[in-house]
Structures are given as C-alpha cells and as structure tokens.
Amino acid sequence: xxxxxxxxxxxxxxxxxxxxxxxxxxxxxxxxxxxxxxxxxxxxxxxxxxxxxxxxxxxxxxxxxxxxxxxxxxxxxxxxxxxxxxxxxxxxxx
Amino acid sequence: xxxxxxxxxxxxxxxxxxxxxxxxxxxxxxxxxxxxxxxxxxxxxxxxxxxxxxxxxxxxxxxxxxxxxxxxxxxxxxxxxxxxxxxxxxxxxxxxxxxxxxxxxxxxxxxxxxxxxxxxxxxxxxxxxxxxxxxxxxxxxxxxxxxxxxxxxxxxxxxxxxxxxxxxxxxxxxxxxxxxxxxxxxxxxxxxxxxxxxxxxxxxxxxxxxxxxxxxxxxxxxxxxxxxxxxxxxxxxxxxxxxxxxxxxxxxxxxxxxxxxxxxxxxxxxxxxxxxxx
Numbered sequence: 001x002x003x004x005x006x007x008x009x010x011x012x013x014x015x016x017x018x019x020x021x022x023x024x025x026x027x028x029x030x031x032x033x034x035x036x037x038x039x040x041x042x043x044x045x046x047x048x049x050x051x052x053x054x055x056x057x058x059x060x061x062x063x064x065x066x067x068x069x070x071x072x073x074x075x076x077x078x079x080x081x082x083x084x085x086x087x088x089x090x091x092x093x094x
Numbered sequence: 095x096x097x098x099x100x101x102x103x104x105x106x107x108x109x110x111x112x113x114x115x116x117x118x119x120x121x122x123x124x125x126x127x128x129x130x131x132x133x134x135x136x137x138x139x140x141x142x143x144x145x146x147x148x149x150x151x152x153x154x155x156x157x158x159x160x161x162x163x164x165x166x167x168x169x170x171x172x173x174x175x176x177x178x179x180x181x182x183x184x185x186x187x188x189x190x191x192x193x194x195x196x197x198x199x200x201x202x203x204x205x206x207x208x209x210x211x212x213x214x215x216x217x218x219x220x221x222x223x224x225x226x227x228x229x230x231x232x233x234x235x236x237x238x239x240x241x242x243x244x245x246x247x248x249x250x251x252x253x254x255x256x257x258x259x260x261x262x263x264x265x266x267x268x269x270x271x272x273x274x275x276x277x278x279x280x281x282x283x284x285x286x287x288x289x290x291x292x293x294x295x296x297x298x299x300x301x302x303x304x305x306x307x308x309x310x311x312x313x314x315x316x317x318x319x320x321x322x323x324x325x326x327x328x329x330x331x332x333x334x335x336x337x338x339x340x341x342x343x344x345x346x347x348x349x350x351x352x353x354x355x356x357x358x359x360x361x362x363x364x365x366x367x368x369x370x371x372x
Contacts, residue, residue: 017213053287085359
C-alpha cells in the first residue's frame with residue numbers, strides 16, 4: 001500500500017476555519033495516487049466545526065485510507081466529537 | 095448606557111428612515127453607536143454611496159476610527175470580508191480576530207468558534223460569486239464598564255429566506271425561515287451531521303453556555319433572544335432599508351463550561367415560532 005503524508009498547516013494554514021478548505025483538501029486527497037494519506041496536524045491551533053464536519057464526512061466517503069497524526073490538544077476534542085457523531089450513526093444503521 | 099441588541103438595531107432603522115435620500119446621513123441624535131447599529135449603517139452608506147455622516151460629538155472620532163479600521167483594546171478593526179478565496183484562507187480570520195478580544199468572554203475557543211461559524215455561513219450561503227452579496231462585515235466591541243462584549247457579523251446578500259426560496263425549502267414567512275435556520279436545516283445538505291450545525295450551536299454557546307443574548311435579522315424577520323425562556327420573533331417594516339442577514343451576539347464576562355457537551359448533538363430548537371406573530 002502506498003502512503004503519502006500531508007502537513008495540513010502548509011496546505012491550508014494553522015487555523016482551519018472554512019468548510020470549503022476541507023472540501024478542497026478531500027478533493028486533493030481523492031486525486032492522489034497513494035492509497036493511504038496521513039494528515040499531520042502539527043502546529044494547528046484551531047479547527048472549526050464546519051471544517052471538521054466537512055473533513056470527517058469527506059474522509060468517510062473516500063475510498064482512501066485517511067489517518068491523522070500529531071493532533072494538538074486544542075484540536076482533538078472537536079475532531080473526536082464530530083467523528084463520534086458520524087460513528088454513532090454508522091453503528092445505529094448497521 | 096447599553097440597550098438591548100434589538101433596540102440597537104431599531105436605532106439603525108430609525109436613522110435610515112430619517113434619511114432624505116441625499117448624500118449625507120444624520121446620526122447626530124445618537125450619542126452611542128453599538129456594532130448592531132453601526133455595521134448595518136455602514137453597509138447602507140456603502141451601498142447607497144452616501145458621502146457624509148453627521149455625527150454626535152461623542153461618536154465623531156469613534157466613527158472615523160471605525161472607517162479607518164483602527165483597533166483598540168476594547169474593539170477589533172472593522173473588517174470587510176475578503177472576496178478572494180485564497181485571501182480568505184490566508185487571513186485566519188477567526189483566530190486573528192479572537193486574539194484581539196478579551197478571552198474572559200466565553201473563552202478563546204468560544205470566540206473563535208462563533209466568528210468562524212458565522213463567517214463560514216456568509217461564504218457558504220451569501221454567494222459572493224453569484225453576485226448576490228456585495229459585502230460581508232465583522233466587528234466586535236467590548237464595554238468594559240458593563241462587562242459585556244458585542245460581536246456583530248452581517249452580509250447584504252441573499253438572506254435566509256432568500257436562500258431557502260432558492261433551494262426549494264418551504265417556509266411561511268421570514269421568521270419561520272429563521273426558526274428553520276436554527277433547527278439543523280441546511281440548504282447545502284440534507285445530512286444533519288454534515289451541515290446546518292453552525293448557527294444553533296453558536297446560539298447555544300452564547301445563550302445557554304454564557305448567559306448572553308442574541309439577535310438574528312434576516313430580510314424582514316428577526317429573532318431576539320434575551321435568554322432561553324425570553325425570546326421574540328417578529329417582522330420588521332424595513333423594506334429598502336435592510337438587506338441580507340445580521341447576527342449580533344452579546345456575551346457576558348464568564349467562561350463557557352463543558353463546551354463540547356453543549357454543542358455535540360442538536361437537541362431540538364427551543365425557540366419556537368408561532369406562525370403569525372411572536
């Protein structure tokens with residue numbers, strides 16, 4: 001399996017605010033040749049709900065394997081909250 | 095003296111109703127202009143190409159500072175939101191705006207959350223690209239003597255009812271459209287987990303989490319929330335005076351606790367609109 005690492009701060013910036021940016025990121029991931037993408041969240045200071053929703057939703061729909069590393073403590077609760085919401089729904093429909 | 099958010103917006107309506115259509119606007123009767131009065135006023139001044147503002151002695155320098163986008167310890171610069179997508183991404187708007195605010199109001203995260211969600215809504219729903227919106231604005235003002243912080247975000251675009259109409263979402267009147275907008279309904283996705291969560295969660299953080307108040311004005315309708323039990327919907331007589339959507343939030347000087355528990359799941363909209371009035 002081929003793997004690519006992306007540093008999200010360099011691709012977008014350290015404050016992840018707009019859902020359009022998340023959508024663009026997912027589209028970029030879809031167009032990559034690699035099967036697994038690792039998103040490095042080093043130095044990210046904020047993630048908005050809108051960004052997190054678009055990112056997690058896009059990640060779930062993607063055929064790629066997308067993983068996160070180095071998630072800062074300021075960012076983890078929002079990302080986890082959104083992932084839990086989607087995961088709860090997947091569990092209840094299975 | 096700090097009046098209610100609705101009162102502040104009605105001041106703007108009063109000033110515009112008294113405007114005679116000339117290239118001068120008279121605000122001299124108002125010795126104090128809060129963001130909720132000033133931001134829609136500046137929007138109208140820009141749209142109608144009004145060149146002169148007559149101001150009360152108390153507000154003259156204040157208005158000049160705002161127009162020159164000056165910030166102080168108690169207020170952010172008046173920001174006109176950038177059209178260009180890359181410029182928007184690069185500016186880290188919410189983060190940089192929140193850095194200038196007193197974190198005792200809600201918390202640093204809550205301030206960023208509010209500004210991010212409200213500006214996201216402008217870009218998502220107001221459609222600069224489609225030509226519906228001329229401008230989006232943000233401005234924040236602290237009243238240190240009263241321990242209050244006002245955050246005002248507005249655009250002169252399609253409005254909530256306008257956007258719903260375009261997307262085929264039915265509603266009875268403009269207030270009903272506002273009620274739907276804070277009920278996890280989105281024109282962008284039918285999936286309630288994907289979209290439609292920014293506005294209700296922002297209101298919840300401010301009103302229930304912080305004990306603050308909120309005002310949403312969109313097209314002719316408004317919702318004014320003083321607290322969870324005390325709120326009012328109504329229609330304004332503001333044709334040709336106000337276009338678009340204004341959201342003003344007034345925070346108290348306390349930190350919101352258990353933020354993520356508060357906003358995790360949409361619990362239902364507690365602000366019910368009785369069709370017809372209120």
